[in-house]
Amino acid sequence: MPQSEVTASRPQRWDVPFGDAMREEDVDQLLQIEPFLGMDAERFPAALPLRGILQNDTRVNHYQDGAIIVREGDYGGSAFLVVQGKARVVLAGLDSDVLGRxxxxxxxxxxxxxxxFRNPQLPEVRSHVTADTDLVANDSLEVADLAQTRVFLQDVPRVLENTRSVVLHTGEIFGELAALTRSPRTATVLADGEAVLLEIRWQGLRDLMRRTEALRRHIERLYRENSLRVHLRETPLLSNLPDEHLEAVAEATVFETHGDFQWHETFDSSASGDAAEAVVAEPLIAEEGSTCEGLVLVRSGFARLSHRFGHGHRTVAYLGKGQVFGLAEAIQSSLKKSPVPMSNSLRALGYVDVLQIPQSVLEEHVFPHVSQQLLSEAAEKHAVYCGEHHCDLQSDSIGGEQAQVETPLLEFLVEQRFINGEQAMLVDxxxxxRxxxxIRACAATHDNNxxxxxxxFRHGSTMVAHACMHCVDPVCMIGCPTGAIGRDRTTGIVQINDLTCIGCSTCANSCPYDNIRMVEVRDSSDAIVIDESTKQPIYKATKCDLCADLPxxxxxxxxxxxxxxxxxxxxxxxxxxxxxxx
Amino acid sequence: MKSFVSRRLSSAALTIAVLALLVFWAQRQKSTLGDASFGTGYVLLAAIFFLASYNVRKKLPTLPWASSSDWLQAHIYVALGSAAIFGLHVEWRLPTGIFDSTLAMLYLATFVSGIVGLFWTRSIPARLARVSEEVIYERIPMLRSQLCERAQEAVLETVRSTGSATLGEFYSRQMHGYFEKTRGLGYFLRPNNRVRRRLLAELTEMSRYLSPPEQATCEQLFAMVRRRDDLDFHAALQWRLKAWLFLHIGLTYPLLAVACLHGALAHLFDGGLL
Structure with a gap:
């Protein structure tokens, strides 16, 4: 007769350290170099000491000349500090074949x-758990990663010929933006000669930044120096700007953050308040009717483009990473030699990072290098025409693919923040x-679960079902203490590592869409697994994994x-x- | 993304083209004094096996074969084409023998159930979507029971607080059964809102005799009657969507068995199976 319960020790953060080679003396050495030297260990709580973070959330990687450290397009889960040697950031896209994908x-x-046919009959059976064994096994993904065969670029000088690159020296950090914003790497980084790098798991980086203002400033400075120019080059009208003028634009660019990084904590999708008031309450980036002060580039997050209508604000579109706001007005202001009022408002949806290029800088360094015809065309292309019933956007008008979707559906998607979903499940x-x-197919694929x-939530006959949307900004990952929830490096699919999930429910509580479920688990003898100290069931977070292993x-x-x-x-x-x- | 109209047109054109080829072949056989019945019979049997295999595909969703939607499209057009092949096979006459008539009836019943099912699967979802609330079929009994409890609680609380039994008596006489019992087979076969309209009208009539607190409860009952009717509507139509499929698949297996037997007998009467 199978047991009804089986005890196991509840998993904890750092049960599975990032790397197994961090000895006490390694940590001592790290504490002697910047930026760790300048950190005040007293500012860290006893449960989360600086030494503990360095020991468990970092690892030292050795690279030979030409070894690929990170690949453009891969989703980042860690940042890198150059401890010894040099790293080369390749700013132009390299072929997948060259990168060894x-x-x-x-x-x-x-x-x-x-x-x-191998699926168990009972729900949530974990075949790796047996009676009286530890619930935490080695994190096979990360251990495998540690021991992975490094990919090398062959014939580096030829591959990088005619390719712009930047060299990073000892003490510099890279990869932090992808790690913290849970987004793909924007460039490939190679070892330039033999190099030693400290890889910092994003949970560790987050905790370090929370308690060290200097590190936050250091990272922002690095972004300004390294990534800003890449971002500006991707912007309409700036792509062909001469280097010295782009330099001037970069110097004058203002960084702004609107909204709350942890917006999900206050967002309530089921709240049925006044929609007009809700729009007004969103942090305002630029207001309709105000004088155009320049160009706004969305760096990360989402913003609502809206137009006044009656006593409220009608949503025209939403802007995401890489999209621009105010280009038509900036060009018109320049052409008419007098400021033009903004025709729409821009508001932060939750959290948005923007770059502002002042109008004077555009007029001095950008517009003189673009023909009048191109300017007029760009102004026309980026204009938004609002009639009595709806607003018309030109195709591709704001730097990304935008098409006509009826306004109520657009309002619904924005109001519920479904715009965050990259793999939302829509049901017609x-x-x-019915x-x-x-459901049956999903269960068959996931051990009958x-x-x-x-x-x-429904809008007319369209329903957005409760299935993980694999968000652009997966806020569920923010609070995970062990990093059990993370993105797949190549596909970006948000996955939960069942072995390192400690069942704390932080991700389930953080998900604004209620798409993560906590479940009691059973061992291979079908007994419910309970915590040996509290005698309470041990939970695991579960959600859609997009059937990543199905062809x-x-x-x-x-x-x-x-x-x-x-x-x-x-x-x-x-x-x-x-x-x-x- | 291919529009439904263009998909329909291309599938219909392909079906008609294949059928035209088959008719041409059968006519040619006939004109040369040949016998097309074995040829059309085998094509029909193959079509029936293909149609039945859709259920197997549904049972094995992890296999990397074409999507269920593509299978259903093929299922629909092969089924429509099979009707023409059936006509060609029986030479557009109903069989007279008991065995062949049984087989023909089984085929026609399966075909008609499929056509009716197709009509329902295309029309019922839109009717369900017009209801304000989306309900999972398996949860309906629980939601009904919760609604019944809430209605009863609301009325009892009002009776307790006002000391008036007017609403309580009306509820136990006219409404309790509505909330407590499930609808009869007649409603499941043809859902309608007659009971809902009658109850709402009676409730409206009653409200003129109620005190303000009772009227407030009455308003709640209005909403609950509507919700219960919506739940019943969902239950009836979702049941129909499940029941027809049960019947359609249930007819398939005897059809397959009798069709195989028919083929074997045809060969035996034609001079042996080999």
Whole structure:
């Protein structure tokens, strides 16, 4: 007869350190170099000491000449400090083949067939847990990563020929932006000669930055020096600007942060307050009717573009990373030689990082280098025309793909913050027969445990189901003490490492969309696993993993007979518009 | 993304083209004094096996084969085409023998159930979507029971606080059964809002005799009656969407068995299976 309960020790942060080679003397050495030398160990709480962070959230990596440290496009989970030697940041995109990318191995037909028959009968069985064993095993992903074979760039001078690059020296940090904003790396970094780097897990970096103002300033300065120019080059009209003028623009660019980084703590999707008041309460970046003061570039986060209508504000579009605001007005102001009022307002949705280029700098360093015709075309392209019923955007008008989606649907997506979803599950209720084939397929793929609920917020016949949306800004990752929830390095899929999840529910509580479920787990003998000290069940966080290991993608979408269910990037309004108007 | 209209047109064109080829082949056989019945019979049997295999595909969702949506499209057009092949096979006459008539009836019943199901799967979801609340079928009994408890609680509380039994008596006489019992088969076959309209009208009539606190409870009851009706509507239509599929699949297996037997007998009467 199987046991009904089995005890295990509750997992803790640092049960699985980032690397196993950090000895006490290594930590002592680190504390002798900047930026750790300048840190006040007293500012760290006893439960989270500076030494502990360095010992458990960092590791020392040795690289040979030409070894790839990070690859452009990979999702970052850590930052790097150059301890010894040099690193070269390659600013132009390199081919996947050159970077040694390998396609993920997918299971074959027979494996896919048999996995379904191997599924346990009871829910949430963890086959790796047996009675009287520790619930925490080695984090195979990170351990494998530590021992991984490094990829080298062959014939570095030839590959980097005609490619812009920047050299980072001892004491410099890189990769922090991707790690902290949970976004893809913007450049490839190679070892320039033999190099020793300290890799800092993002949880450790977060805790260091929280308690060290100097580190925060240091990282901002590095961004200004290294990444700002890349960002500016990607902006319309600035891509072909002569270097000395781009330098002047970079010097004058102002960094601004609007909203709250941890916006999810105050956001309540079920609140049914006054929508007009809610819009007004959003942090204002630029106001309709005010004088144009320059160009706004969205660096990360989302902002609402709205236009006054009646007693409220009608949403015209939402802007995300890389999109621009105010270009049409800036050009018109320059052409007319007098300031033009802004035709729309821009407000932060939760949290947004923007760069502001002042109007005077645009007029002095940018517009003189662009032909009148190009300026007029850009002004026309970026203009937004608002009529009585809706506002018209030109295609590709704000630096990204924007298409016509009816205003109420747009308002709904913005109000509920679904714009954050890169793989949101949309259900067309006009086609969904409620057959639950999607649920069954999901369960069959996940050991008989469905990882979503076919229920959620509705707008007309469109429903956004409770399934992980693999957000652009996955706020669920912010508070995770062990880093169990993180992005897959190459695909960006937000995954939970069951082995290092301590069941603290922080991610589930942080998810503004209620898409993470905490479940009691069973061991291989079907007994519920309980904590040996408290005798309470041990929970694990579960959610949709987008069926990353299936060759045909998400099983739910693949199993829908009526084309009612789709996984979609809600930041891509063109795709949404096409789906709605099929 | 391909629009539904263009998908429909291309699938229909392909089906018609394949059927035209088959008709041409059958006519050619006939004109050369040949026998097309074995050929059309085998094509029909293959089509039926293909149609039945969709259920197997649904049961094995982890396999990397075409999406369920593509399978359903193929299922629909092969099924529509199979009707023409069936006509060609029986030479547009109903069979007279008991065995062949049974087989023909089984095929026609399966085909008609499929057509009716197709109509329902295309029309019922939109009707369900018009209801303000989206409900998961398995949760409906729980939601009904919660609603019944809330209604009863609200009325009892009002009776306790006002000391008046007017609303309580009305509730126990006219409304308690509505909240407590499930709807009959008639409603499941043809859902309508007659009971809802009657109850709301009676409640409106009653409200003129109620005190302000009772009227406030009455307002709550209005909302609860509507919600209960919406739940029943969802239950009836979602049940129908599940029940037709049960019938359709249930007919498939005897059809397959009898069709195989028919083929074997045809060969035996034609001079042996080999």
């Amino acid at each position: 390998q396609p993920d191995a997918k299971p074959g037909f027979l494996n896919s067939l048999f996995r379904q 209720l006009d086609r969904c027969t 057959c639950d084939d999607c 469905p990882r979503f609920i076919r229920h959620g 045909m993608g998400p099983a739910c979408q693949h199993a829908c007979p009526h084309d009612a269910l789709v996984r979609m990037d809600l930041g891509n309004l063109g795709e949404l518009s096409e789906w709605v108007n099929r």
